[in-house]
Amino acid sequence: MPRALRPARVILALLAFQALGLTLAGSAFADALTPESGGSPNADEIDSLYKLILVLAVIVFVGVEGALIWAMVKFKAKKGAVAAQIHGNTRLEIGWTLGAAAVLIFLTVFTFLKLPSIRDPAPTGANGLQFASTAIYASTDQPSPPEGKALRIKVDGQQYVWRYQYPGKDDVFAYEEMVVPEDTTVVLEISADDVAHSWWIPKLGGKMDALPGYINKTWFKARKGLYTGQCAELCGRNHANMLARVRVLSVDEYEDWYAQQKTDIKTAREEQAKTRAALEGDKGEAAVSGGAGGVGGPQSSGGPEGTDVPSNDEEEDSQ
Amino acid sequence: MEASIASRPRPQIASAGPIKSTSKGWTSWVTTTDHKKIGILYLYTTFLFFIMGGVEALLLRLQLGVPDNTLLSPEKYNQLFTMHGTTMVFLFVIPIMAGFANYVVPLMIGARDMAFPRLNAWSYWMLLFGGIVLYFSLFFSPPEAGWTSYPPLSGSDYSPSGGIDAWIISLHIVGLSSMLGAVNFVATIFNMRAPGMGWGRLPLFVWSILVYSFLIIIATPALAAALAMLLVDRHFGGTFFDPTQGGSALLWQHAFWFYSHPAVYIMVLPAFGIVSEVIPVFARKPIFGYKAIAAATAGIAFLGLLVWAHHMFAAPLSTVVLAFFMLSSFIIAIPTGVKIFNWIATLWRGTIEYKTPLLFATGLIGVFLIGGISGIFLAVFPVNWQLHDTYFVVAHLHYVLFGGSVFGIFAGIYYWFPKMSGRMLSEPLGKASFWTIMVGFNVTFLIQHSLGLSGMPRRIFEYTDTGSWATWNLISTVGSFILAVGVLLTVINVVRSVKNGAVAGPDPWKANTLEWFTTSPPPENNFDVIPRVRSVEPMKDIRRQVEQMTGTQQRHEASRALVEA
Numbered sequence: 001m002p003r004a005l006r007p008a009r010v011i012l013a014l015l016a017f018q019a020l021g022l023t024l025a026g027s028a029f030a031d032a033l034t035p036e037s038g039g040s041p042n043a044d045e046i047d048s049l050y051k052l053i054l055v056l057a058v059i060v061f062v063g064v065e066g067a068l069i070w071a072m073v074k075f076k077a078k079k080g081a082v083a084a085q086i087h088g089n090t091r092l093e094i095g096w097t098l099g100a101a102a103v104l105i106f107l108t109v110f111t112f113l114k115l116p117s118i119r120d121p122a123p124t125g126a127n128g129l130q131f132a133s134t135a136i137y138a139s140t141d142q143p144s145p146p147e148g149k150a151l152r153i154k155v156d157g158q159q160y161v162w163r164y165q166y167p168g169k170d171d172v173f174a175y176e177e178m179v180v181p182e183d184t185t186v187v188l189e190i191s192a193d194d195v196a197h198s199w200w201i202p203k204l205g206g207k208m209d210a211l212p213g214y215i216n217k218t219w220f221k222a223r224k225g226l227y228t229g230q231c232a233e234l235c236g237r238n239h240a241n242m243l244a245r246v247r248v249l250s251v252d253e254y255e256d257w258y259a260q261q262k263t264d265i266k267t268a269r270e271e272q273a274k275t276r277a278a279l280e281g282d283k284g285e286a287a288v289s290g291g292a293g294g295v296g297g298p299q300s301s302g303g304p305e306g307t308d309v310p311s312n313d314e315e316e317d318s319q
Numbered sequence: 320m321e322a323s324i325a326s327r328p329r330p331q332i333a334s335a336g337p338i339k340s341t342s343k344g345w346t347s348w349v350t351t352t353d354h355k356k357i358g359i360l361y362l363y364t365t366f367l368f369f370i371m372g373g374v375e376a377l378l379l380r381l382q383l384g385v386p387d388n389t390l391l392s393p394e395k396y397n398q399l400f401t402m403h404g405t406t407m408v409f410l411f412v413i414p415i416m417a418g419f420a421n422y423v424v425p426l427m428i429g430a431r432d433m434a435f436p437r438l439n440a441w442s443y444w445m446l447l448f449g450g451i452v453l454y455f456s457l458f459f460s461p462p463e464a465g466w467t468s469y470p471p472l473s474g475s476d477y478s479p480s481g482g483i484d485a486w487i488i489s490l491h492i493v494g495l496s497s498m499l500g501a502v503n504f505v506a507t508i509f510n511m512r513a514p515g516m517g518w519g520r521l522p523l524f525v526w527s528i529l530v531y532s533f534l535i536i537i538a539t540p541a542l543a544a545a546l547a548m549l550l551v552d553r554h555f556g557g558t559f560f561d562p563t564q565g566g567s568a569l570l571w572q573h574a575f576w577f578y579s580h581p582a583v584y585i586m587v588l589p590a591f592g593i594v595s596e597v598i599p600v601f602a603r604k605p606i607f608g609y610k611a612i613a614a615a616t617a618g619i620a621f622l623g624l625l626v627w628a629h630h631m632f633a634a635p636l637s638t639v640v641l642a643f644f645m646l647s648s649f650i651i652a653i654p655t656g657v658k659i660f661n662w663i664a665t666l667w668r669g670t671i672e673y674k675t676p677l678l679f680a681t682g683l684i685g686v687f688l689i690g691g692i693s694g695i696f697l698a699v700f701p702v703n704w705q706l707h708d709t710y711f712v713v714a715h716l717h718y719v720l721f722g723g724s725v726f727g728i729f730a731g732i733y734y735w736f737p738k739m740s741g742r743m744l745s746e747p748l749g750k751a752s753f754w755t756i757m758v759g760f761n762v763t764f765l766i767q768h769s770l771g772l773s774g775m776p777r778r779i780f781e782y783t784d785t786g787s788w789a790t791w792n793l794i795s796t797v798g799s800f801i802l803a804v805g806v807l808l809t810v811i812n813v814v815r816s817v818k819n820g821a822v823a824g825p826d827p828w829k830a831n832t833l834e835w836f837t838t839s840p841p842p843e844n845n846f847d848v849i850p851r852v853r854s855v856e857p858m859k860d861i862r863r864q865v866e867q868m869t870g871t872q873q874r875h876e877a878s879r880a881l882v883e884a
Binding site: 032033034035036043045046049050053054057060061064065067068069071072075076077078081082083084085086087088089092093096097100101104107108111112114115118119159194195196198200202205206207208209211212213214215216218229230231232233234235236237238239240241 | 393394397463464469471476477566569602603604605608609633634635645646649652653656661664666667668672673681684692696704706707708769773774777779780782
């Protein structure tokens with residue numbers, strides 16, 4: 001083996017190469033080493049918990065890999081060298097067992113300190129939707145959220161589109177793009193219609209599985225902007241195209257959108273009823289329910305958009 | 320020496336001399352009950368499945384190499400990752416450990432065969448036919464619900480084709496094969512150890528196989544039950560997993576992971592066992608903390624049965640449950656850490672010979688550590704909510720199962736090939752293979768952590784280029800081909816050396832355990848004389864004894880000298 005390829009040198013070169021790679025990755029792609037955040041307090045808190053683990057992880061990584069590579073280089077067989085015939089060292093072994101345990105205990109304590117700020121919905125802020133004045137949003141069939149009021153939206157996964165049911169008697173709903181007011185606590189009640197899906201908008205916090213027969217909950221309180229994500233649990237052939245968007249507007253803009261959506265759905269329903277009546281030979285039965293879509297075979301990518309598909313609306317309250 | 324053996328009742332027939340094998344040719348392989356031949360059948364079969372699973376992986380990486388790729392349809396893509404995962408877990412890593420164990424456990428404990436040789440043959444043939452059942456679905460409609468096959472997607476409403484049925488039947492057969500094999504290993508290790516080999520002198524690889532076997536026996540029935548329930552749901556009107564009829568889709572996840580998390584330890588503990596054998600031999604130093612490593616193996620296995628729901632942190636579970644599974648996953652890091660520290664302490668102050676088996680064994684420590692650390696991130700359930708089902712998990716599991724298990728498997732191949740074939744593998748080619756695999760592996764999987772952190776979910780067949788996904792995926796794809804070249808170099812090495820390698824002799828590494836006491840390859844009865852075992856390192860004792868008797872340094876002729884003496 002040529003001198004240039006001596007294992008010690010190759011190991012050191014590889015290590016240097018990887019360190020360089022990590023440094024480059026760290027500087028060139030600023031967010032390559034941490035999860036997405038910046039949209040909602042729970043995502044930010046997950047990010048900070050993650051960063052604490054990252055610091056500990058780097059220390060452990062450098063320490064252990066360093067010891068390994070040091071041992072490999074330093075104790076490489078040489079002429080005349082004799083291996084020390086040691087069978088163990090009880091003190092040392094107890095020491096590193098306790099050391100590993102100490103790191104994990106620290107991590108456990110820190111996780112539980114952080115947990116409430118991640119799991120429990122934060123109260124709606126001053127710029128958010130004021131629930132007291134708009135009774136239509138007040139939920140009637142659900143217990144109050146832990147802290148103050150919240151906009152409760154039912155998220156329903158279907159092959160291969162997300163459906164959002166807004167609270168209240170207006171029966172407002174949307175597909176794929178959820179529109180919410182800023183600085184408002186939005187509680188999501190997540191379920192699925194057909195197979196398992198998983199709701200995830202990285203910048204708005206962690207994912208939650210959407211499982212038929214179960215209601216899973218998460219929340220966010222977002223700043224203005226457009227946030228994107230996609231289904232995270234394999235749900236069939238078009239899993240890759242089951243996209244989700246959350247558009248966060250000011251309260252005024254949101255209320256305009258809500259009113260518009262309400263009108264659009266009403267209009268679309270009336271037209272559908274008219275068409276249907278015409279097709280059925282004017283039997284006088286203006287059936288509203290039914291229609292195509294939802295469950296079944298693979299659909300084209302993207303799926304139905306918001307107001308265009310006012311069908312399937314009656315099946316949602318099964319939970 | 321011989322008198323003491325003869326006076327002890329052993330469940331073996333001592334023979335006067337080496338038995339000449341009378342049958343040659345392919346029929347001798349089909350009809351064999353010799354643990355060594357069955358071991359070799361296992362190794363070749365599982366390695367073939369490894370190559371098939373690897374080709375599937377390369378196709379997956381090709382598809383993801385560029386954004387909006389149309390190389391594979393979503394249907395084909397889903398079929399490929401289902402086949403890849405199922406093949407690698409059930410047809411490669413788990414059974415190849417049974418292959419190594421078949422060959423070396425009886426030799427290491429000084430036995431002449433497994434306890435139940437015909438059951439052993441049956442285990443192998445069921446593995447082969449189980450694999451064929453799965454792969455025959457290629458001619459019809461392969462399964463496409465992932466190796467985890469969560470219902471309702473895997474139910475008859477959403478997967479009406481027969482692919483899932485082939486998957487279920489195949490796993491039933493393979494699972495039965497691995498349970499029968501496990502029963503056989505337990506019986507062999509409990510009853511057929513050489514005189515003097517108490518539990519405190521059992522080689523660490525044999526310890527790991529004992530624990531592997533118990534894990535298989537405890538965990539596999541849960542998988543078998545879940546598979547049977549899925550089959551009943553699909554064809555016989557069952558509603559176990561159908562929420563519209565009062566069933567629960569979450570039940571499958573519990574039953575599946577109750578098996579499939581211990582399966583991670585089933586796959587990785589024997590690899591750790593190989594490392595625990597290889598490192599002392601090439602550091603020329605006794606293993607540091609034998610008892611601690613053996614205890615850690617058992618401890619990891621016990622705790623490994625209590626961590627399954629950390630695969631379900633995003634599922635509807637209460638915080639108490641999440642906290643329990645976070646803590647149990649944390650605790651399992653301690654015995655795992657203990658093993659790593661003990662291996663490094665074994666290297667410390669040794670005289671390390673840089674042979675290929677040692678490179679793979681120490682390489683395992685280096686890369687598995689990354690998988691262990693990323694496991695801590697995933698065990699913290701609030702962080703898991705971000706990372707679950709993303710490429711971060713894909714990276715993590717490959718650092719554990721490739722970085723842990725496959726590096727160990729390659730260490731085992733390079734370490735025991737001389738014993739199995741009687742010939743040495745080429746060292747330069749072995750080292751080239753190691754470094755190519757090392758570089759290719761890290762280029763492929765390190766960047767996938769970043770992909771997951773930036774929001775790329777698993778199992779998507781295409782993506783649009785937002786930010787850095789295209790670059791990072793391309794890096795990963797390039798890495799996977801480097802990795803493939805590294806594996807190919809070892810295949811070439813084996814093919815070349817099996818006929819033309821340098822003759823190994825009985826004990827080319829000056830190793831510590833009894834398999835090196837007999838010739839390479841061993842005769843059909845393994846040993847004419849079974850030595851009394853006085854320590855964890857019986858071969859070291861034998862070499863020392865021979866040196867005292869003859870006054871010369873013994874290398875390859877060690878065993879013959881003792882028998883004549």
